[in-house]
Structure formats: structure tokens, C-alpha cells
Amino acid sequence: MTFDLNALQADYPLLFEGLLVTLRIVGYSIVFGAIGSVVLCMGKLSGKGPGYRVAVFIIDFFRTIPEVVLIFWVYSCLPLLFGLRMSAEVSGVVALSLFVAANVAEILRAGILSTDRGQLEAAFSLGTPVTTIWRRIVLPPALRRMLPNFVNFLTELLKASSLLSTIGVAEMVYQATVLGNETFAYLEFLTAVAVLYFLLIFPLSLYVRYAEGRHTKRISR
Amino acid sequence: MTLNAGSEVIRCTDVVKRFGDFLALDHVSTSVHAGEVVCVIGPSGSGKSTLLRTMNGLETIDSGEIDILNHRLPGPRRELETIRRRVGMVFQNFNLFNHMSVRDNLVLAPMSARKTPRAEADASAEKLLARVGIAEQIDKYPAQLSGGQQQRVAIARALAMQPEIMLFDEPTSALDPEMVNEVLDVMRDLARAGMTMVVVTHEMGFAREVGDRILFMADGQLLVDAPPETFFTAPSDERQKTFLSKVL
Amino acid sequence: MGLFDELIEASGGRYIRAGLTMLLVGAVVLGLLSVNWPIVKGLDFAVLWQFRWALLQGLVMTLLLTAAAAACGIFFGTLLAILTQVPFAPARWFAIGYVELFRNTPILVQVLWIHFALPLVSGVNTSAVVSGVIAIVLQASAYFGEIVRSGIRAVPPGYWEASDALGIPRTTRWRRVVLPPAFRIMIPPFVNMTISFFKASAILTVLQVGELMTVSTRIANAVFKPIEILTVAALIYFVFGYAISQSTHWLERSLAKREGR
Ligand SMILES: Nc1ncnc2c1ncn2[C@@H]1O[C@H](COP(=O)(O)OP(=O)(O)OP(=O)(O)O)[C@@H](O)[C@H]1O
Ligand SMILES: [Mg+2]
Numbered sequence: 001m002t003f004d005l006n007a008l009q010a011d012y013p014l015l016f017e018g019l020l021v022t023l024r025i026v027g028y029s030i031v032f033g034a035i036g037s038v039v040l041c042m043g044k045l046s047g048k049g050p051g052y053r054v055a056v057f058i059i060d061f062f063r064t065i066p067e068v069v070l071i072f073w074v075y076s077c078l079p080l081l082f083g084l085r086m087s088a089e090v091s092g093v094v095a096l097s098l099f100v101a102a103n104v105a106e107i108l109r110a111g112i113l114s115t116d117r118g119q120l121e122a123a124f125s126l127g128t129p130v131t132t133i134w135r136r137i138v139l140p141p142a143l144r145r146m147l148p149n150f151v152n153f154l155t156e157l158l159k160a161s162s163l164l165s166t167i168g169v170a171e172m173v174y175q176a177t178v179l180g181n182e183t184f185a186y187l188e189f190l191t192a193v194a195v196l197y198f199l200l201i202f203p204l205s206l207y208v209r210y211a212e213g214r215h216t217k218r219i220s221r
Numbered sequence: 222m223t224l225n226a227g228s229e230v231i232r233c234t235d236v237v238k239r240f241g242d243f244l245a246l247d248h249v250s251t252s253v254h255a256g257e258v259v260c261v262i263g264p265s266g267s268g269k270s271t272l273l274r275t276m277n278g279l280e281t282i283d284s285g286e287i288d289i290l291n292h293r294l295p296g297p298r299r300e301l302e303t304i305r306r307r308v309g310m311v312f313q314n315f316n317l318f319n320h321m322s323v324r325d326n327l328v329l330a331p332m333s334a335r336k337t338p339r340a341e342a343d344a345s346a347e348k349l350l351a352r353v354g355i356a357e358q359i360d361k362y363p364a365q366l367s368g369g370q371q372q373r374v375a376i377a378r379a380l381a382m383q384p385e386i387m388l389f390d391e392p393t394s395a396l397d398p399e400m401v402n403e404v405l406d407v408m409r410d411l412a413r414a415g416m417t418m419v420v421v422t423h424e425m426g427f428a429r430e431v432g433d434r435i436l437f438m439a440d441g442q443l444l445v446d447a448p449p450e451t452f453f454t455a456p457s458d459e460r461q462k463t464f465l466s467k468v469l
Numbered sequence: 470m471g472l473f474d475e476l477i478e479a480s481g482g483r484y485i486r487a488g489l490t491m492l493l494v495g496a497v498v499l500g501l502l503s504v505n506w507p508i509v510k511g512l513d514f515a516v517l518w519q520f521r522w523a524l525l526q527g528l529v530m531t532l533l534l535t536a537a538a539a540a541c542g543i544f545f546g547t548l549l550a551i552l553t554q555v556p557f558a559p560a561r562w563f564a565i566g567y568v569e570l571f572r573n574t575p576i577l578v579q580v581l582w583i584h585f586a587l588p589l590v591s592g593v594n595t596s597a598v599v600s601g602v603i604a605i606v607l608q609a610s611a612y613f614g615e616i617v618r619s620g621i622r623a624v625p626p627g628y629w630e631a632s633d634a635l636g637i638p639r640t641t642r643w644r645r646v647v648l649p650p651a652f653r654i655m656i657p658p659f660v661n662m663t664i665s666f667f668k669a670s671a672i673l674t675v676l677q678v679g680e681l682m683t684v685s686t687r688i689a690n691a692v693f694k695p696i697e698i699l700t701v702a703a704l705i706y707f708v709f710g711y712a713i714s715q716s717t718h719w720l721e722r723s724l725a726k727r728e729g730r
Pocket of ligand 2: 269270271390391
């Protein structure tokens with residue numbers, strides 16, 4: 001059997017619909033996850049107390065369990081436990097938001113803690129107010145340092161979103177497998193989604209590599 | 222400045238600082254009077270930086286007392302901030318805010334901590350940079366300056382808060398030799414203008430010429446406190462003699 | 470007290486802590502109020518004991534897949550990394566293209582492609598387990614290869630120059646001078662990557678390869694007890710994943726001891 005582009009001709013709009021679903025879910029999870037990540041990050045930075053311990057556990061837990069397990073758990077257990085009705089897509093957003101919150105919290109924390117001690121010493125020795133220290137001295141360089149990590153995580157998130165096909169969210173991979181099952185043109189559809197993912201992710205990876213290369217150069221200078 | 226010449230502005234009493242089991246400051250007592258220039262010298266690891274850093278609360282102490290400008294350390298957080306605004310500090314590695322222009326480095330603290338209006342802070346920044354001899358660099362970023370220029374910016378930045386005391390921690394140690402003097406000149410001018418200064422330094426010539434008193438530290442202890450002439454010509458302590466024989 | 474602690478405290482650390490505690494209490498109360506109590510009361514964890522051997526088998530399969538990914542990944546990854554350094558350009562392009570292809574597409578797509586599309590091209594049908602192992606090893610080689618590559622680049626240039634200056638033969642240079650410090654630098658990323666593949670092994674559940682997640686979902690569907698089984702499965706994954714992550718410290722310490730530090 002050979003690659004047959006005609007197989008794609010009729011059904012490619014469904015793949016693009018899948019792409020839009022992927023992007024929409026990723027977008028929502030970033031928004032909700034970002035809110036969660038700030039709370040978790042504050043919890044972990046606060047250094048002691050129940051909030052700290054719970055934040056540390058949540059971060060470790062959701063960074064360590066496989067994303068598929070998280071997705072299945074949210075999809076099949078959460079509605080039962082709370083007597084809710086949740087569509088697959090909502091479950092997917094909930095699961096990925098937890099995934100984002102835990103990972104971004106860790107990126108934020110690491111970025112903030114990598115602030116040069118000397119900068120803090122200087123700021124303190126001038127008697128700079130704490131809000132100014134955060135706003136002008138800690139956060140701007142920290143966020144800039146974190147940017148490659150954020151983008152790198154975004155590539156992970158895009159890849160993880162493909163797992164939502166396992167609970168029937170109609171994103172790209174789901175569309176491809178359904179179309180594959182219908183037409184037996186697995187080769188064409190699966191290759192097409194692979195190409196779409198590559199086009200989506202590769203530029204981000206290139207940026208990460210470029211940014212990190214620049215960073216190491218700056219350090220070794 | 223605003224202080225009566227000769228009044229006591231810093232007093233350390235039996236200050237002890239530990240890092241784990243390591244005794245970094247071993248019952249250090251001393252005092253500094255307004256207008257004085259006190260130079261602290263001693264071998265590496267003897268606790269000079271630590272002593273200096275306790276004087277604006279960058280390092281907490283385990284026992285003893287430190288009185289700065291009539292405030293007691295350790296004290297409440299608000300007071301600590303007040304003290305730090307009145308005590309300037311210059312670091313070995315400059316610690317300029319690299320992501321800000323020279324101007325922003327100078328105006329950030331006055332504008333946020335003292336609510337100085339922008340125009341006034343700007344004018345004062347320009348004046349201070351002129352005073353340390355780099356007025357034309359005001360819109361550059363720290364990375365575009367030489368080490369000596371960066372350190373002079375750091376001094377100007379500390380002065381922008383109009384401190385009553387200046388602390389210097391080996392301000393010339395990270396500099397290439399040809400840049401040492403431009404920084405020492407600025408410090409010399411500052412001393413001449415009556416600034417109270419505590420200077421940790423390895424520049425014996427500067428200590429001898431500018432210092433009113435020399436403190437010698439070793440192993441966390443303050444061993445000698447003497448005027449420069451006595452200190453350099455009539456050493457009284459064994460470790461001081463060894464140290465001087467190595468550096469002079 | 471470090472400067473950062475001081476910054477946190479000065480930023481109202483105790484109010485943040487109090488706020489977070491209140492948030493926590495609020496979340497717990499809300500959870501308790503809205504939880505479906507009949508379901509919670511009906512939870513029956515005994516079912517796990519009934520299926521303990523199946524679950525254990527699944528766990529063993531997961532760990533085997535993880536070990537295969539790590540071992541093959543390091544081996545083929547090192548070969549790939551060396552390929553990216555050879556003077557023969559097509560070999561370099563192949564290595565780089567391979568790594569980029571596998572790093573920039575989701576493993577799920579690779580798994581599906583290898584199981585469903587590849588047989589159409591190759592004419593050889595592979596069983597689910599074989600497809601799964603192929604997919605995970607191929608991807609692991611790409612990811613580990615990338616780590617090895619940057620690890621080699623992180624070896625100080627002085628090491629290469631010194632071994633040139635001493636006239637050390639090429640293989641000795643690789644074996645004794647370059648690779649040992651490179652592998653040392655690579656320990657933390659190796660461990661992280663091993664965790665990634667421990668997690669990725671669960672994705673093979675789409676092919677039902679019999680690892681822990683496959684087993685768990687099968688049991689959960691058969692006896693319709695998803696909460697008990699999936700929750701415990703998640704905890705098992707957490708415990709083992711956490712144990713792997715903690716092995717970094719242990720590995721680094723034992724290496725440091727060997728080098729007499
Ligand atoms: N944060 C810290 N944690 C642990 N030990 C420290 C810390 N800061 C300083 N020390 C130790 O305390 C001792 C005194 O340090 P300090 O920096 O005051 O020495 P110094 O006299 O300034 O030396 P140098 O001339 O090298 O700057 C040193 O042995 C140092 O290792
Ligand atoms: Mg020092």
C-alpha cells in the first residue's frame with residue numbers, strides 16, 4: 001500500500017476541526033492552570049504551614065502521575081464522586097489545568113528562586129519597599145529567564161493534549177483514528193496529524209533551543 | 222552631614238554570628254563615630270564581610286546587640302527598612318540591577334522608598350553621577366560599562382538615598398588594577414566631605430592614608446583597633462604581624 | 470534566615486499563609502459538602518485485594534517498559550549523539566532529523582502510527598506489545614540522545630585540549646576523559662527522562678499492552694469500581710515515580726563518594 005493523498009481530500013476539514021479543539025482546550029487549560037499555578041507557587045514559597053505542605057504535595061503529585069491516569073481519573077471518577085455531569089471536553093480541561101498548574105508552579109518557583117542573591121542584597125541595602133523589589137527587581141528578569149521553560153512546557157502540553165482522544169474528546173488524534181477506522185486510511189490520517197503536530201511544536205522547540213543557547217553563552221562568557 | 226560630628230552612630234556589643242557550627246563573629250565589640258572612616262582588614266574568611274553585613278541587617282546575629290543611628294538591631298522589620306535607607310552599602314560585585322539603565326538604578330530606591338518626585342530624583346541622579354565622574358553614562362546599561370564605572374554607579378546609587386553612613390565591602394577587589402584608583406578617588410572625596418564610612422579593604426595604602434582607625438580581624442575575632450600609624454608601624458598582635466608581613 | 474525568606478516574610482508571609490490555610494479549609498469544606506456521600510460510603514477497596522496479582526503484574530510490566538526505555542534509550546541515544554558529531558554529513562542529518570521528528574510529535578501519535586500505519590507500509594503486523602516497545606524505545610532514543618548530546622557539549626573544552634596535548638588516543642579519550650564527566654552531568658536529566666518514560670508507559674494502554682494502566686482500566690470496567698481502582702493506581706504511580714525521582718540524590722551521592730569527595 002502506498003500513501004494516497006486522495007484519502008485526505010474529502011475529510012481533511014475534520015482534522016482541522018480537531019486542531020481547533022486541541023487549541024481551544026490547551027488555551028482554557030493554560031488560563032485556569034495559570035491561576036492555579038500562582039496559588040500553588042505562593043504556597044510553596046511561603047515555606048511552612050498547612051498551605052505549604054499541601055501545595056508541595058499537589059505539585060509533586062500532579063507532576064509525577066502519568067497524564068493519562070490523571071485524564072482517566074478526572075473523566076471517570078470526578079463526576080461519580082461529586083454527582084456531576086461533565087462532558088469529555090470539560091473533563092479534559094480540568095485534567096490538563098491540574099497538569100498545567102503543577103508544572104507551571106514549579107517553573108515559576110524555580111525562576112523566582114534563581115534571582116541573583118546580589119540583586120536582592122543591593123535592593124535590601126537601599127531599603128527598597130518590598131512591592132518595588134517584586135515588581136522591578138525580582139519578577140522582570142525572572143519572567144524573562146522563565147520564558148524558554150514556559151514555551152518548553154507548552155510543547156509538553158500540546159503533546160499531552162493528544163491523550164484526550166482516549167476519553168473521546170474530538171481533538172486531532174481522535175478525528176484521525178475515527179477517520180482511519182472508517183476508511184482504513186490510517187497511514188494518511190495518522191501521518192497528517194503527525195505533520196500537524198510537528199508544524200505546531202517544532203517552531204516552539206526551535207525557539208527554546210535558540211533561547212537556551214543564548215543563555216549558556218551568556219553564562220560561559 | 223546631619224549628624225553631630227563625633228557622636229556614636231554604630232555600636233556593636235558582644236556580637237556573635239554562627240553559620241551552623243562555624244563561629245563567624247566571636248564576641249565582637251566596637252563602635253563608629255560620625256565622620257569617622259574605619260577600615261577593616263584581615264585575612265580571607267576572618268569575618269570582615271559578615272561584620273559589615275550585620276550593620277544593615279543583611280545578616281542576622283545570634284547574640285549581642287547592634288545599635289545603628291539610635292535603632293537597635295535585631296528590631297522590627299519597619300525599623301530595619303528605615304535603617305537601611307540611612308545606611309548605604311557598596312558590594313564587591315557591584316550588584317547593579319542589570320536589567321535597568323544607570324538612571325533607573327539611581328532613581329528606583331528614592332522614588333519608591335522616599336516618594337521623591339521623578340524630576341527631583343533625576344536631577345539628583347545626574348548630580349551624583351557627575352560627582353563620581355561618569356555623568357555621560359546615565360542612559361547606558363550596566364553591562365555597557367567598565368568595572369570601575371559600574372562600581373562608581375553603585376556608589377552613586379547608594380548615595381542617592383542620602384545615607385548618613387556608607388559601608389564598603391572590598392569595593393575594589395573585583396576590579397582590574399588600572400580601575401582601582403578611579404574608585405578609591407571617589408571614596409577619598411567622600412571621606413573628605415565628612416561621610417561616616419566603614420570600609421573592608423585589601424588596599425593598605427588607602428587604609429593608611431584615609432582611615433581614621435584600622436580594625437584587624439582574624440578567625441571571627443576583632444584583635445586590633447588602632448590608628449593607622451600605630452597599626453602599620455607598631456603592630457601589637459602576633460597574627461597582625463604575620464598578616465602585615467604578607468601584604469606589605 | 471536567607472534573604473529570600475526575609476523577602477517572603479516582608480511581603481506579608483504570615484498573611485499569605487493565613488489566606489492559603491483559609492482557602493484550603495474552604496476547599497475541604499466545599500468538597501465535603503458537595504461530595505456524593507452514598508457513593509463514598511459504598512466504596513469497597515477490598516476489590517483491590519481480590520485483583521492484587523493482576524495489578525502487580527501490571528506494575529511489573531510498567532517497570533519493565535520503563536527499564537527498557539531507559540536502557541535502550543541511553544544506548545541508542547549515545548549512538549545517536551555520536552552520530553551527530555561525525556564528519557559524514559548525511560549521518561549527521563539523519564541523527565538530527567530523527568531526534569527532531571520524535572521530540573516534536575506526541576508519543577501517542579507515534580504509538581498509533583507504528584501500530585496501525587507502519588504495517589500498511591512494511592507489510593508486517595506487529596502485536597500490541599511489540600508495537601508499544603518499538604514506539605517507546607524509538608522515542609526514548611531521541612530524548613536520551615538529546616541529553617547525551619548536550620552532556621558531551623558541557624564537558625569543558627580544556628578536557629579535549631588537555632587530552633590532545635597529552636596525546637591520549639581517541640578511544641581512551643572518549644572512555645576515560647570525556648564520557649565520565651559527561652555522564653555525571655547527565656544524571657539528573659537521565660532520571661527525569663526515566664520518570665517521563667515511566668509516565669509514558671501508561672499511554673501504551675491505548676494498545677492494551679498489559680501495563681498497570683491497562684490492567685486498572687480493565688478491572689475498573691469489569692467490576693465498575695473506577696474510583697477505588699483508578700485512585701489506587703494513581704497512588705501507585707505516584708509512589709514509584711517519586712521513588713525514581715529521589716534516586717537522583719542517591720546516584721549523585723554514590724558517584725561523589727567514588728570520586729572521593
Ligand atoms: N552564608 C554563609 N553560610 C555559611 N558560611 C558562611 C556564610 N557566609 C560566610 N560564611 C563563612 O564565614 C566566614 C567569614 O566570612 P566573611 O565573608 O565574613 O569573610 P571575609 O573576612 O569577608 O573574607 P574575604 O576577605 O574572603 O571576603 C568564612 O569562613 C565563610 O566561609
Ligand atoms: Mg568578604
